[in-house]
Amino acid sequence: xxxxxxxxxxxxxxxxxxxxxxxxxxxxxxxxxxxxxxxxxxxxxxxxxxxxxxxxxxxxxxxxxxxxxxxxxxxxxxxxxxxxxxxxxxxxxxxxxxxxxxxxxxxxxxxxxxxxxxxxxxxxxxxxxxxxxxxxxxxxxxxxxxxxxxxxxxxxxxxxxxxxxxxxxxxxxxxxxxxxxxxxxxxxxxxxxxxxxxxxxxxxxxxxxxxxxxxxxxxxxxxxxxxxxxxxxxxxxxxxxxxxxxxxxxxxxxxxxxxxxxxxxxxxxxxxxxxxxxxxxxxxxxxxxxxxxxxxxxxxxxxxxxxxxxxxxxxxxxxxxxxxxxxxxxxxxxxxxxxxxxxxxxxxxxxxxxx
Numbered sequence: 001x002x003x004x005x006x007x008x009x010x011x012x013x014x015x016x017x018x019x020x021x022x023x024x025x026x027x028x029x030x031x032x033x034x035x036x037x038x039x040x041x042x043x044x045x046x047x048x049x050x051x052x053x054x055x056x057x058x059x060x061x062x063x064x065x066x067x068x069x070x071x072x073x074x075x076x077x078x079x080x081x082x083x084x085x086x087x088x089x090x091x092x093x094x095x096x097x098x099x100x101x102x103x104x105x106x107x108x109x110x111x112x113x114x115x116x117x118x119x120x121x122x123x124x125x126x127x128x129x130x131x132x133x134x135x136x137x138x139x140x141x142x143x144x145x146x147x148x149x150x151x152x153x154x155x156x157x158x159x160x161x162x163x164x165x166x167x168x169x170x171x172x173x174x175x176x177x178x179x180x181x182x183x184x185x186x187x188x189x190x191x192x193x194x195x196x197x198x199x200x201x202x203x204x205x206x207x208x209x210x211x212x213x214x215x216x217x218x219x220x221x222x223x224x225x226x227x228x229x230x231x232x233x234x235x236x237x238x239x240x241x242x243x244x245x246x247x248x249x250x251x252x253x254x255x256x257x258x259x260x261x262x263x264x265x266x267x268x269x270x271x272x273x274x275x276x277x278x279x280x281x282x283x284x285x286x287x288x289x290x291x292x293x294x295x296x297x298x299x300x301x302x303x304x305x306x307x308x309x310x311x312x313x314x315x316x317x318x319x320x321x322x323x324x325x326x327x328x329x330x331x332x333x334x335x336x337x338x339x340x341x342x343x344x345x346x347x348x349x350x351x352x353x354x355x
Contacts, residue, residue, distance in 0.1 A: 009075035046101035065128035133163030156336035217250025224253035
């Protein structure tokens with residue numbers, strides 16, 4: 001039976017969906033040392049031919065994104081990006097949290113992509129897949145290097161994070177903000193520290209996120225909050241409290257998503273529920289399935305982010321009422337401008353005269 005590992009979200013190592021060979025461990029009766037109750041983190045460089053990813057989903061408000069890292073040490077059990085580890089032959093379980101990759105040449109590759117003759121400026125998203133301010137950013141600084149390139153070209157950028165480390169880059173973000181070229185969204189599903197420790201083991205505490213939000217807001221950087229994901233029974237009662245705390249910390253916009261359980265995530269989440277909330281596991285899954293048409297997950301565009309049914313409708317109404325009461329706008333507002341983008345000057349090298 002799988003047991004929880006301190007500082008980790010997943011309890012197991014399910015195979016990736018593309019694995020043709022799987023293995024099952026069976027005890028043969030011989031003596032063996034007990035496995036240590038920890039998994040070390042391994043961080044490796046990942047070669048990349050491009051860093052800008054394109055998106056065509058009508059549910060997502062951005063067209064292009066940059067992911068400085070693959071995998072995420074924050075170890076959030078619900079992370080919809082977990083299945084992406086299968087593309088490199090790794091597990092969406094513990095591997096996703098402990099086998100991390102960074103794009104060492106991201107800044108150089110980005111600059112080359114911005115130099116392309118057919119490049120069209122669209123606001124870029126940092127944090128679409130894995131967190132750009134997860135703990136390894138403190139060492140590798142890939143996110144900061146990307147921001148430095150975008151700032152030189154006055155390229156608009158949106159950031160979504162659960163990391164307080166974003167406050168380190170307040171100097172760059174304040175410069176972006178002077179031209180209205182940035183917005184930073186903090187994802188905060190709960191203010192409960194005990195719940196956070198098992199739900200998002202290595203993400204910053206809610207207090208730390210709110211403090212970082214205030215630092216950026218005081219520096220003139222537009223900030224907002226995503227109550228995400230809302231988990232029925234476990235976190236839905238905190239909607240109003242998260243919105244209020246964020247408003248006090250300077251948030252000017254707010255959004256939310258309901259828990260999604262794509263692919264392997266649904267099995268990892270069920271395993272996590274059984275370990276940490278056995279008394280409520282069946283109730284949580286019953287409500288989730290009711291909001292997803294009787295399935296664990298609804299992949300349909302238009303409904304997958306906010307779900308359907310009476311419970312989903314009630315959550316939507318509560319969120320809208322709380323948002324309006326606290327003075328948040330009904331929508332995120334206008335998008336970031338692109339007209340300030342300054343393509344680099346393509347000046348041919350000067351020929352020397354051999355006189």
